[in-house]
Amino acid sequence: MRHSKLLLPLLSLTAVSVSQSQTSDADDAAAQMKLFQRCGGVAARPLPRGVTPGIYRGMMGAQAITLELKGDGSQEGQMAADRYAYDRHGVAIALDRGRAADRTANYSLLGVESVFQGDGYSVRGCLSLTADAGKLNGQWFTPDGKKKLPVALARVNVAAAPLALPNSPELTRLRASDPFTFLALNRAWTKTAGGLKEPLTGVTYPRVPGAAPALNAALQDGQLKLAADALDCLSGGGVNLQNGTDYSGSGTLSWKSSHLVSLHENVEYYCGGAYPDNYMAGVTLDARSGRAVTLLGKPGTLWPGLSALKLQALYLARYSGTDVDAECRDEVAGAVGNDTEYGFPYALYLTRQGLAVWPNYLPHVTSACAEVVTVPYASLRTLADPKSVYFRDLYPR
Known part of the structure; x- marks a missing residue:
């Protein structure tokens, strides 16, 4: 098959691009292997026998934690996106899923807590768990073995968890679609001048005293969305960033009349990347139904x-x-x-x-x-x- 002179350079570039991609994939696989070796394991997408996906809660040392194990539906070549959080912070820590290097350890689950430092990843901690009658027991340890913490977790039914906040559409949606974040935000919020403050993220939002319940439910939903965004940002969007992140969000009431309530949201954030950013959003609601007004x-x-x-x-x-x-x-x-x-x-x-x-x-x-x-x-x-x-x-x- 003959190629025109115009096609030859393109074919050459394509060959170089494929070659570079293959080299990069090989380098990534080798780097990933080294991370798991630091924890004494290997990468593995499927959950081990006896372990089901879902939410687990319990203790890591003296700290209460929440762990989320995803199913096995991650894309080919990608690790499952498991995560855990200390309940007093709520910020997710991503875990790369693996298993013990010993293939006979069928019930062993390994989570590698790696930190991105700009030029690559390093291992901060290892989570080794074994399934036993619906519970997970094991330990968290540093790769050098100098620090070890016992871990004991039990699977929880998030659908049956009592509500610490008034029921609202976004709270219901969050419970069903993102139970990990739901559990983090489903706690008593603190009162501030004219509104409430979500304690984990510091996000504040107004309430209208004596207003229709539907309006204050809509205001709570606006705050829930900002707080969920804040937790996602503070956790690095699934990447454990060495240099940290920052998020400041608030809603300010600017208008109240018989039929209308209006406010503006102000958000400043740094979620990784080249620079921090900010935005403003306007929200106008029907004072009775709480529905958005265009x-x-x-x-x-x-x-x-x-x-x-x-x-x-x-x-x-x-x-x-x-x-x-x-x-x-x-x-x-x-x-x-x-x-x-x-x-x-x-x-x-x-x-x-x-x-x-x-x-x-x-x-x-x-x-x-x-x-x-x-x-x-x-x-x-x-x-x-x-x-x-x-x-x-x-x-x-």
Whole structure:
């Protein structure tokens, strides 16, 4: 078979790429083997006989822990993503699954706790467990054997766990889809001024005294989502990072009327990678049902005549002018600011002064250009729907 001169370089590049990929896979396999050898074992995807997937709770030394064992449905070539957490912290520690090197140890489960340090992984701890009538017993130890802690765990039925929080849709969903995170967050939260604080992550969120139960359930759900994101970030998204992570999240109530409640979420985080980041989100809810209220852009909304293009013009008219350099203004005025193909480009929430608008489309390098601009409700009146049930909340006359 003859190849054209144009195809030959491409075929050569493809061959080099395949060769490099194969070399990389071989290097990864060798590195993985060394990690398991440090714990006296080998990698193994299937759970050993007598061990079922699910949630286990008990003690590691003097510390209460929760362990999650996944099923065997991980992708070919990938290790199962088991994890455990100290109950007083809730932050997940990832475990690579293996077994004892002795193949006769059919009931032995090995979890390797490896830490990513930027240039590779090193083993921080080893978890060796043996199944016995639905329980797991064994020890956690360091590779050098200098530190050993006894481990005793029992499988728990998460569906039967009593609720420490008011029941809500997100709490129910979390229990079914992510029981590990559910158990971490299903504990009494502490009161703060105007709301509650989730104790493990520090995420705060408002509550409305005397409000309909459905509204406060929706507010709890908003806080649960932020707290679950925080735990995922603080655990490195399944990677044990040597240099740590950080997450700060809150919701702040900005509007309350007969039919509407509005707030803004502020999140600053570093979950690994090149740099920290932040974002703002607006949340507006029906005061009785707790359902999300879409403010603009389509029939049935409060401002059906307000498009992203019109909102960008209103935003720019109130942007900080001479205090902001030309590059910032060019970024904010870019076409992406009125493009809704990938979602609405602004965070919106109600305030006493007007509609607060924050551009969420700026890249990280120009995120400092973003600022909250408040558009007075009077400027939006001609774009509003006077038949909306929410119209009189903003335009009483």
